[in-house]
Amino acid sequence: MQLRIATAARRNGVTALVLVSAAGSSAASPFFYSRMKGLLERDVVALGFERTRILRPGFLDGDRAEKRSGERLALRLLRPIAPVLPYVARPISAEVVARAAVQSAFGRAAGVIRYEAAEIFRNGA
Numbered sequence: 227m228q229l230r231i232a233t234a235a236r237r238n239g240v241t242a243l244v245l246v247s248a249a250g251s252s253a254a255s256p257f258f259y260s261r262m263k264g265l266l267e268r269d270v271v272a273l274g275f276e277r278t279r280i281l282r283p284g285f286l287d288g289d290r291a292e293k294r295s296g297e298r299l300a301l302r303l304l305r306p307i308a309p310v311l312p313y314v315a316r317p318i319s320a321e322v323v324a325r326a327a328v329q330s331a332f333g334r335a336a337g338v339i340r341y342e343a344a345e346i347f348r349n350g351a
Contacts, residue, residue, distance in 0.1 A: 232270050242277040244327045245270050249284045249314045249343055271338050278338045279330040281323060283346050284313070288320035313344040326350030 232243055251263035267280055287301055301317050308316045326349040330341060341349065 229266055229269050232273055232275075236273045236275060241275060242279070242331060243270060243273075243275045244279045244281070244331050246281045246283065246323060246327060249282045251282060276336055277333070279327070279333070280338065280340045281327055281330065281346055282340060282342050283318045283323050284315055284343050285317045286320055286323065287317035313347055314342070316343070316347070318343065318347060318350075322347065322350035324350070 228245065232245070235243060245267065247267050248260065248263045250257075250260045251267055252260055253264035253268050255261040255264055270280070271278055285297070285301060285304060287305070304311065304315065304317050323346060326341065326346040329349045330339070333339065
């Protein structure tokens with residue numbers, strides 16, 4: 227769905243796109259989720275927006291409509307030790323990611339800019 231929306235936006239003259247992807251995304255990853263996100267990034271970049279911003283957060287922390295028991299367990303284990311974890315492994319609230327996405331949208335630099343977890347924490351604070 228993200229690629230379809232990006233394609234329609236580009237076709238209709240939108241010049242900038244902010245995509246929330248995931249830490250570790252790679253089109254060559256042996257892991258399905260990371261590979262899917264990496265392929266999405268590749269395809270979105272190929273659309274040729276004047277400005278493309280890609281955010282790569284780690285575990286998203288927040289309320290979800292669907293039940294993800296594995297993710298819920300991981301978050302329960304990671305939250306208490308988050309301050310000592312590298313940024314990529316720290317749970318990050320959806321609100322922080324949203325603020326970072328909005329902030330990145332206002333940058334005027336042309337081209338593709340990827341924001342890794344540490345930058346998302348800083349920019350969304």
